[in-house]
Amino acid sequence: MTNNKILAKMRNNQPARGVWLGIPSVHSVRLLARLPLDFMIIDMEHSPTSLENMVNMVAAVTSSGGPQAVVRLSQASSENIKSALDAGAAGIIAPMINTREEAARVVSWAKLPPIGSRSFGSSYAGLTWGQTPAENARISNDQVMAAIQVENKAALDNLDDIFSTPGLDMVLVGPLDLSLSLGIDFFAGQPSAILDEAMEAILAAGRKHNVPVGIYCPSAEIARQRIQQGFLFVNVAMDTTTLIEGVKQALQVSETSIREE
Amino acid sequence: MTNNKILAKMRNNQPARGVWLGIPSVHSVRLLARLPLDFMIIDMEHSPTSLENMVNMVAAVTSSGGPQAVVRLSQASSENIKSALDAGAAGIIAPMINTREEAARVVSWAKLPPIGSRSFGSSYAGLTWGQTPAENARISNDQVMAAIQVENKAALDNLDDIFSTPGLDMVLVGPLDLSLSLGIDFFAGQPSAILDEAMEAILAAGRKHNVPVGIYCPSAEIARQRIQQGFLFVNVAMDTTTLIEGVKQALQVSETSIREE
Amino acid sequence: MTNNKILAKMRNNQPARGVWLGIPSVHSVRLLARLPLDFMIIDMEHSPTSLENMVNMVAAVTSSGGPQAVVRLSQASSENIKSALDAGAAGIIAPMINTREEAARVVSWAKLPPIGSRSFGSSYAGLTWGQTPAENARISNDQVMAAIQVENKAALDNLDDIFSTPGLDMVLVGPLDLSLSLGIDFFAGQPSAILDEAMEAILAAGRKHNVPVGIYCPSAEIARQRIQQGFLFVNVAMDTTTLIEGVKQALQVSETSIREE
Amino acid sequence: MTNNKILAKMRNNQPARGVWLGIPSVHSVRLLARLPLDFMIIDMEHSPTSLENMVNMVAAVTSSGGPQAVVRLSQASSENIKSALDAGAAGIIAPMINTREEAARVVSWAKLPPIGSRSFGSSYAGLTWGQTPAENARISNDQVMAAIQVENKAALDNLDDIFSTPGLDMVLVGPLDLSLSLGIDFFAGQPSAILDEAMEAILAAGRKHNVPVGIYCPSAEIARQRIQQGFLFVNVAMDTTTLIEGVKQALQVSETSIREE
Amino acid sequence: MTNNKILAKMRNNQPARGVWLGIPSVHSVRLLARLPLDFMIIDMEHSPTSLENMVNMVAAVTSSGGPQAVVRLSQASSENIKSALDAGAAGIIAPMINTREEAARVVSWAKLPPIGSRSFGSSYAGLTWGQTPAENARISNDQVMAAIQVENKAALDNLDDIFSTPGLDMVLVGPLDLSLSLGIDFFAGQPSAILDEAMEAILAAGRKHNVPVGIYCPSAEIARQRIQQGFLFVNVAMDTTTLIEGVKQALQVSETSIREE
Amino acid sequence: MTNNKILAKMRNNQPARGVWLGIPSVHSVRLLARLPLDFMIIDMEHSPTSLENMVNMVAAVTSSGGPQAVVRLSQASSENIKSALDAGAAGIIAPMINTREEAARVVSWAKLPPIGSRSFGSSYAGLTWGQTPAENARISNDQVMAAIQVENKAALDNLDDIFSTPGLDMVLVGPLDLSLSLGIDFFAGQPSAILDEAMEAILAAGRKHNVPVGIYCPSAEIARQRIQQGFLFVNVAMDTTTLIEGVKQALQVSETSIREE
Ligand SMILES: [Mg+2]
Ligand SMILES: [Mg+2]
Ligand SMILES: [Mg+2]
Ligand SMILES: [Mg+2]
C-alpha cells in the first residue's frame, strides 16, 4: 500500500476500528469492505481460513479501496508471514507471543533486510496497491504493520522486554486466552480485578515504549469502552456473532406478529 | 427427511420462518442452523452458490437437526432439481414461473413416478435423514416440497391455471422482480396500489386452490407484516443484509465513544 | 484419444468393463485408474460432481494410460456435452432419452460438423492424448462415443426410432429409473417379468440396429450375468458401494476377535 | 459500472482490445488486469471455468479499475446470463446464435424490464462499481453489453434478421466454428474465399444495422489486420497460447547457449 | 463432544475400531459415517487433506452422530492442533514423537490452561456437539484425546519417559515407519522378531503407565489379531485399499462370465 | 519416478532447464507440460499455491511423461517435504538455508531411513511413476532430489559447511534475496561486483564439493548466460512474466494497426 491507514491513525492517537472475520468467505468480505472501516482482520488462527481463502480475502479487502487487510496468523512462522504479506496484507498479527525473542522473530520475518530477514518474491503483493514488485519492495518496511498478541500470563512478566522490541508496530491483547491463563472464566462476563490489572499493565507498557495497543472486542459496546480506555486498534464487530445476533433479533421481531393473530 | 416440517407447518396454517442465504458458505450456515428456524434457503439464482457449495450447505443444514434446507434454483430445469434433491434438500423453489405448463414441469421434475418424471439414483440424498436409498425413494414424493415463484406480470393472468397445478406445494412471491415487471420502483420503498393488488390476487388464488403462499421479505419487520397478511413461508432475515446492517450499527455504537473523548 | 478402446471392444462384441464413480474425487480416481478397467464413468447426474471435479477426474483417468473416461451428463445439453468433451472425455452418456429427436440432438451436440453441430475450441481436449487442437478436431468424430440412456417406459415405444438414430454409439439401460417408471420396486430385488421383457426388447433393438447396449450394474455378480446376457458396456463396481461394503466386511472380520477374547 | 468503456469505444468507432482467458485462474487475471486493456473475456464455453472461478475473475477484473469483464457463456440461457451479470460483468457473449429468435432471447435475458425479462436480485453486482443494488438496477440496461456469436453457416442466411434484433450490442464472429460449419480447415491457416465472403457479409450487416462486429483472433498480428478490416472488438492475445509460445521462445533463446559451449 | 466414546471404550479396556481415511473427500466420509464405527481418522500426514477438507470432514463425521473424528496431524505443531480441535475433532494424533519433551509439547498444545497452553477461540468447535463456545471450553480438557505416534527406534529408548507424560491419552504405533527405522522391509510382510519385540515393549509401557496403545492396521485380519494382542485403538480398514481391493475383486467376479461364454 | 532426469542431466554436466510456476493452476501446468522442459517448479513460497494446488499440479506434471515436478517449499519443514514427496514430486527445494545444520535437516526430512528420517505412507506417491508403494519406497532415496537455496549473506560464510552436507543434491541461488541481504538493489538491474563475487564463491563451492548449482533466472536471456557460467539448473521462463510480457507485446503489435488507419 502507499499509505498504511492503520499505522497513520494509531500514530495520530486515533483509534483504528475494524471488523474481525471468522467466516472464511470472499463474498461476505466484499460486502463489508464497502463500509467505513479502517481494517478487516482475516483470522487464520481460530477460523477455518485456508491459504486460498486468505489470499482472495486480502485481495477483496485491499481492492475495495476502503479498509486495509490484516492477517491474524495461525501461528508465528516465517511461511505464515510470507504468505500474508505476499498476498498484499497491510499487516500481520502473530498470536501468543510471550517473550522478546519471539517478538523479535516476528518482526524479523515481517521486515525485509536490512531490518529483518523477510524473503521477497511475490508477483502479487503490490498489485492491489498499483505497485510494481520493485516499488512494493521499497515501501514494505515502512508500511507493513508487524504486530503480536499478548495473551498469556507468561508474557506479563516480560512486558518491558516485549514492548521494546525494535520494529514492533502494535500489540493486541487477547482477552479470552489471557483470562484462561489467569484462571478467569471469560465467558461469565464478570469484572475481574486481575484481568483489569493485567490490561492496565499492558496499556502502560505501550505508553512507555510508544507502541500502540489494541484488543479483541466481543461487542460494539465493549469496543466503545476499550477505545475510551486508550486502546487504538479495536474490532467493533465480529462477522459470526453479528450474523447470529442479527438473525436471533429478526426471529424476535417477526415472532410478535404471530402472537398478535 | 422423515417429516417435512415446512409442509407440516403450512398445512397447519402456521407460518414457516427461515433465513435467506446469499453468502455461499458452509460455515455461516453451520452457525445459523442452531437457531430455531424452520428453513434455510440456499439461493442459487442470485448468489454465487456453486454445486459444491449447495451440496455442502444442504448437508450442513439438514445434519443440524434443526431447520430444513430449501434450494432456490438458478433456473427451472431437470438437472438443477435433481442436484438439489440428491443433496438431501427438503424442497426446491423454481424462479420466474409464468404458466401452468412451466409449473407442471417443475412438479414433474421434483416428483418420482408415477406422479412425475424425476430420476432417482443418489447415494447421498437420504444420508442426513438416516435413510437408505430405498427408504428415501419411498418417502420422497410425500415429503419433498415442490415450489415455484410467481414474480412477473405475465403470471398474473394465469393465477388459476398455475395454482391448480397438481402437486404444487407452495408459491413464493418475488416482490422485486414483480415490481420491476409492473413498472414499480421497488427500491423506493413506497406503497403501491398496483403491487398490493397483485399480491392480494396471489394470496386469493392460494386460498382458492389451497396452496400456501410465501414471500421474500427484505426485513424482519416486513416479515412480521407479511405473516399477518397470510403469507405462510417467509424469510425473517437475509444473511447479507443482516451482516451489513449489524456492522453499520456497530460502527455507530462504537463511534460515540470517540466523540466523548 | 487416438483409439477409443471402449468402441473398439464393443465393435468386437467384447464387453467393456468399468467402474461407476459416485465419489467426486480426483484422488480415488487416480488410485483406481491403475486397475485393468476399460472405462471409468464420471457421474454428473446423481453425484455431486462439479465442473471442476469432472475436468480433473477426466484428466486423471486419461493420463493414466489405462481406462478411458466417460461422463454421464447431469442432463442432455449442448453445454454439458461441450465441457465433457473439452475436458478430453472419450465419451458422454445422456440420461433419460425417450425419443429419436432427443437422441439425435445428443449426437449432434457430440459430433463436429458436418455430422453434428458441436462447437470446437478447447486448448485442453487433446492434451492427454498428446494431440494438438488440430489433431484433436480431426479425430474427434471417429473416436468420441455418443451414448444415451434408455430408462423410461416412454422410450420403450420408440426403440426402433431411437436405435436407428445415425451416429448413436451406445445405449445404456438405467434399470432403477426404468423400474420406477414401470411401477416396479427396484430395491426389493425381486425378478420382474415386465422388467425382463423391457430389457430383452432393448437388447433386441440393439442387435437389430447394430448398436451396442450397456447397463448399470449394482454388483459384480449382476455384471457377470449382464455380460452373459449380451450387454457390452457394464460397470463391475461402483465406488460408493464398494467402499461401504468393504468397510462393513472389515467390521465383521475384525469383530470376531472380540468375541474370541 | 458507471460507464461501459467497451460500448463507448465501439460507438466511437474505436476498436476495443482485450485478452481472451482460457486459464480459469483469478491469479493470472489479477496480473493481466493491470495492462492497458479494454476488456478481458472470461470464457465459460471452451475453458473449464466454474461458476466460482467466473465470479472471482469478474471481481478481479472489475476491481482493478482497468479493463472490463465480459463473460462468454457456455451456452445461451437465463441462468448463465444471470450469474454473469450478478457477478458484475460488463457484458455477456452468447455462443452459436443462428436465428433472430435466439438473439432476441439473449437480449431479453440480459436486460431488465421493460426491455427484457432479466431477473434482478444480487447483493454483489454493483459492488465493484461502488453502486447500491438500486443504483445498479437503474443503470444496468444502459451499460450492460448483450452480445452474441455468429459462427455457423445457419446464421449466414439470417444476418439481417439477427442484426436488427432490438437491443443487440455486438456480434462476435467465431472463425473456427464458422470454418468448421463451412467445411473449411481452420487449422491449415490457408486463405479461404468462402470464409472471407462470410466475414464481409457479417461486417456489412453490422454497418447496415449499426451493430459493432467483433472477432476472435488467434494472434496479435491477425488482431491488427482485423481491426483494419473494421472489427471493433478484438482479443489481441489469448492467455494459453501466449504462455505456450512464450515458453517455447524462452527454450530457444536459452538453448543457443548450450550450443555455444 | 459431550462424551468421547473412544476414550470411554479404551478406559473400559474395550477396543475402539475405526477406519483410516486416505481419500480427502467429505462425500466418502458421509457414506462411511453411517456404519457402526467408533472413530474415523482424517489423515493429514500422508494424504493430500487440506485444511478445508479436514474441517468439512470433521463436521461430516461428528454431525452423523456415529463415529468420532480424529485428526492425524501432518506434523506436531500448535497451529495444526488448533485447527483440528477448532473444527470439532474428538482427538488428535501427532506423528513421529521420539521424546518426552515432544510428547509433552503435544499434550500442552492440545489442552487448555491450566493443563496446557492451547489457545481458545473458535466459533465452530462446539457446534456439532450442540455446545456454546463456553460449554465447549469447559468440557474440552476432559474429552479431547491427545495422542502421539511412536514409530521410530529413537523412541524405543524413551518409552518410560514418553508413556509417563501427564495428560497423554493414547499412543499409536506406526508399524511402517517403525520398520523402516529398524531396517525391516515392511512391505515383504514377513514376521520380524525385532519388530515384534519393539511392539511388545510398547504394549508393556502402555500397561505399566496405564496408557492405551493403538496401531495402524493394513487389513481387517491384522486388525483382528492386533485387538487380541491388546491394542485398543485399531483401524479395521483404510478407504484407499478397501476401494482398490474391492474393485479388483469385482473384476475377478465379473470376468468369469467372459470365460464361460 | 524410475529415473530422475534432472539429477541425471546435472550429473552429466548438462544443464537442466525448466519453467518457474507462479500461477497456481493445474490448467496452465497441463499446457506447459507438453513442452520439452526438464522440470517445472511449483512454487509454494512466493506464490499462493495451496496444498491442493500443489498435489494436482505435481500429478499433472508427472503424468505428462515429460518434465519432472520440483516443489519449492514455503519453508523448510518436515510436513512441507512430506506433502511434496507424497504427491510424487521428483524433488524439493528448501528456501533460505544458511547453515549446515539447516541443510542437514532438509536432507534428513527428504530421505528415508537409514539416510534420513522421512516418514513413509502415501498411497499416491508412486502412482504417476507406475509404482506400488513398496517400489516407491525402495527407489526414493536414489531418485528424489533434495535441494536447498543459498540466498542470504549469512550463508556465504558457511559455504564449505553447507555444500559438504551429505546427501545434498543441488544448491539453488536466489539472486533477489541474496541481493537484498547484501544491500544491492536487484530491481535496478545494474551489474554488481559484490553479487558477482558471491555467485562465483557459490559456484566454486559447488565444484569443490561436486554439488550442482542452479539459479533463479528472471529471463531467458539471463538463463542463457547463467548456463554458460556453469549453472546446471535454470528456469528459462516464469509463467507470470511470460504472460504479462506476451500480452504487452500483443498490445504493441496490434496497436500499430490503429495508427495506420
Ligand atoms: Mg488468542
Ligand atoms: Mg426473483
Ligand atoms: Mg437413471
Ligand atoms: Mg465458437
Ligand SMILES: [Mg+2]
Ligand atoms: Mg508414520
Ligand SMILES: [Mg+2]
Ligand atoms: Mg528467495
